[in-house]
Amino acid sequence: VFSGQIFTSMLLLSLLLIIGPLLLRVFFPYFWTDLVYHTDLLRILLKFVSRRRRRPLFLALDRFLEQVETRPNKAFIVFENKRYSFKDADRESNRIANALRVASVLRPGDTAVLFMQNEPAFIFCWLALAKLGCACALLNSSIRARSLIASVRCCRGATVLIASELEKPTLSRSHHELRREFGSSLIRAAQESSDADVPQTLRADVCFTSPAVYIYTSGTTGLPKAAVITQTRLLAALAVLASNGVTDSDVIYVTLPLYHTAGFLVGFMGSIETGSTIILRRKFSASQFWDECRAHNVTVIQYIGEVLRYLCNTPQRASDKEHAVRLAVGNGLRSDVWREFLKRFGRIQVREFYASTEGNVGFVNYAGKIGAVGRVSFLHKKLFPYAIIQYDTEHDEPVRNSRGLCVEVPKGQTGLLVSKITEIAPFVGYAQNEQQTEKKRLRDVLKHGDVYFNSGDLLKIDHDNFIYFQDRVGDTFRWKGENVATTEVSDIISMLEFVEEANVYGVRVPGHEGRIGMAAVKVMDRMEFECKKTFDHVCRFLPVYARPRFIRIQSSMDVTATFKQLKLKLVEAGFNPSMTTDRLYFLCERERTYVSLTPFIYQQILSHSIKL
Numbered sequence: 001v002f003s004g005q006i007f008t009s010m011l012l013l014s015l016l017l018i019i020g021p022l023l024l025r026v027f028f029p030y031f032w033t034d035l036v037y038h039t040d041l042l043r044i045l046l047k048f049v050s051r052r053r054r055r056p057l058f059l060a061l062d063r064f065l066e067q068v069e070t071r072p073n074k075a076f077i078v079f080e081n082k083r084y085s086f087k088d089a090d091r092e093s094n095r096i097a098n099a100l101r102v103a104s105v106l107r108p109g110d111t112a113v114l115f116m117q118n119e120p121a122f123i124f125c126w127l128a129l130a131k132l133g134c135a136c137a138l139l140n141s142s143i144r145a146r147s148l149i150a151s152v153r154c155c156r157g158a159t160v161l162i163a164s165e166l167e168k169p170t171l172s173r174s175h176h177e178l179r180r181e182f183g184s185s186l187i188r189a190a191q192e193s194s195d196a197d198v199p200q201t202l203r204a205d206v207c208f209t210s211p212a213v214y215i216y217t218s219g220t221t222g223l224p225k226a227a228v229i230t231q232t233r234l235l236a237a238l239a240v241l242a243s244n245g246v247t248d249s250d251v252i253y254v255t256l257p258l259y260h261t262a263g264f265l266v267g268f269m270g271s272i273e274t275g276s277t278i279i280l281r282r283k284f285s286a287s288q289f290w291d292e293c294r295a296h297n298v299t300v301i302q303y304i305g306e307v308l309r310y311l312c313n314t315p316q317r318a319s320d321k322e323h324a325v326r327l328a329v330g331n332g333l334r335s336d337v338w339r340e341f342l343k344r345f346g347r348i349q350v351r352e353f354y355a356s357t358e359g360n361v362g363f364v365n366y367a368g369k370i371g372a373v374g375r376v377s378f379l380h381k382k383l384f385p386y387a388i389i390q391y392d393t394e395h396d397e398p399v400r401n402s403r404g405l406c407v408e409v410p411k412g413q414t415g416l417l418v419s420k421i422t423e424i425a426p427f428v429g430y431a432q433n434e435q436q437t438e439k440k441r442l443r444d445v446l447k448h449g450d451v452y453f454n455s456g457d458l459l460k461i462d463h464d465n466f467i468y469f470q471d472r473v474g475d476t477f478r479w480k481g482e483n484v485a486t487t488e489v490s491d492i493i494s495m496l497e498f499v500e501e502a503n504v505y506g507v508r509v510p511g512h513e514g515r516i517g518m519a520a521v522k523v524m525d526r527m528e529f530e531c532k533k534t535f536d537h538v539c540r541f542l543p544v545y546a547r548p549r550f551i552r553i554q555s556s557m558d559v560t561a562t563f564k565q566l567k568l569k570l571v572e573a574g575f576n577p578s579m580t581t582d583r584l585y586f587l588c589e590r591e592r593t594y595v596s597l598t599p600f601i602y603q604q605i606l607s608h609s610i611k612l
Helices: 002-027 031-053 060-070 086-103 120-131 145-154 164-171 175-182 231-237 261-274 289-295 305-312 335-345 378-383 434-439 486-494 531-541 568-573 599-606
Strands: 075-079 082-085 111-115 135-138 159-162 211-217 225-230 251-254 277-280 300-304 327-331 349-354 386-389 414-420 441-443 451-461 466-472 477-479 482-484 499-507 516-523 550-554 583-588 593-596
Touching (some): 031 378, 060 086, 060 120, 060 231, 075 120, 082 086, 086 120, 111 120, 120 135, 145 225, 211 231, 225 231, 231 261, 251 261, 251 289, 261 300, 300 305, 305 327, 335 349, 386 451, 482 486, 486 516, 499 568, 531 583
Parallel strands (some): 111 135, 111 159, 135 211, 300 327
Antiparallel strands (some): 211 225, 386 414, 451 466
């Protein structure tokens, strides 16, 4: 009998070992993937907590200095055939830090403004400022006039470190105002100064809540807002590449701007943690992308949705799949582009994620489900509480029940993503802008007295627990990977003497990510719309991605009872000449003016004969 029981038990165990994996695959297809991810998540959190407990304080800079000690001669940055090891980067940053000390333009705790395109000096300057105990504001290198002044002002920049190629063309009209407003000087980092180590005492007063970086984001205020990235947030950002399997043997191709969250936090900070080599490029180039990947044996690339679409739009080549790239990390990737990218360039693992510069929650699509920005779970929600709530797009506000609380949407329905503000998931807000900071706080969400971060994004969760980005709420739209605040563009257009009112919005263009800028304009009585003058004006005051490519002339503006401009019908009509009798104009870069948008030009845009 005993032998029979043993035999039966062994038989059941054997059947379980055979059938068990099959049952898991059928009923829990992502079990092992989820297990691996959550194991990594717990490991990362434990490492983060361990670093937070170290004394003296362990910051992102200290991780870089560890890499200098353990791998001094390993290539850290490769730029235009120049190679800088970790030790080289340490020495270069020491020179800049010592030059700034000699010039006496900065004190510990001050903020310096970095106004550069992608180049090694950008990274060296940030390291130098960190060694001096200073925060660093990262300016978008394409901003103009009012935006430039406002950006420096909101972070109270004491000094502006500027690349020589940007000083003359961009600051010719702003230089004196900067000096007058802030008493600062525009200086270039001296390369002849000492490379001696910078005294650690200079950063003795830096704590985890100290601002480390200011990264600018557009919003409904119309001018850039400086999102405060604290030392704690920077320390957490170190894990972003390591958590996706990146190691010191990887080579990372950074073509996104370093002033952008993706370039700085993911590309640069992530590489400091892993000890990987950065192949840095001044600007993204679709035509040279894969050639450079092959030349440098790149294994990891970064993207925003547009980047991969640009690559898919290049002429096909026999060598398309001949590369060493194994991983693509980014966000904003459309499903059709995702499929086309994999089909054309081979089996590259795509890690799509959702996050925002100032936000306190993020998601990662670690399972590779095409179209999803992440996968949700009980553990993730327990650590970083969030909710997707009903949102009234007509009144531009969350829906509340009879108790005054927000209403969660069921799976499969779209709603506004909000995330609870906690000690582990704080929301610091915007520098010198309490009004906009408070706008992002949503109170009495699920309980009276709670406070959540309002993401401003509409998402939905399917029945398999994958989460999908749907759209942005409010006036801000996204084009060329940049957020465009409609009020800023409206203000600029309204500066023209013949414009009475401007209503700016984004419209979709088939085959393109995001929305492109369009403006409905009411011209002053007894005045005419001046095409050439408008073209010169927007080019002078707005970066390329924010310039309205289409203009619609209206005799009157539709407004609500509370005098808010109506956009819905304008967005629906788009730039199609057959949808309106209003005059339409198109920004023609070749002729350097706005030209009449004819049905022929409209068809050329749709067929991609005219590039946007």
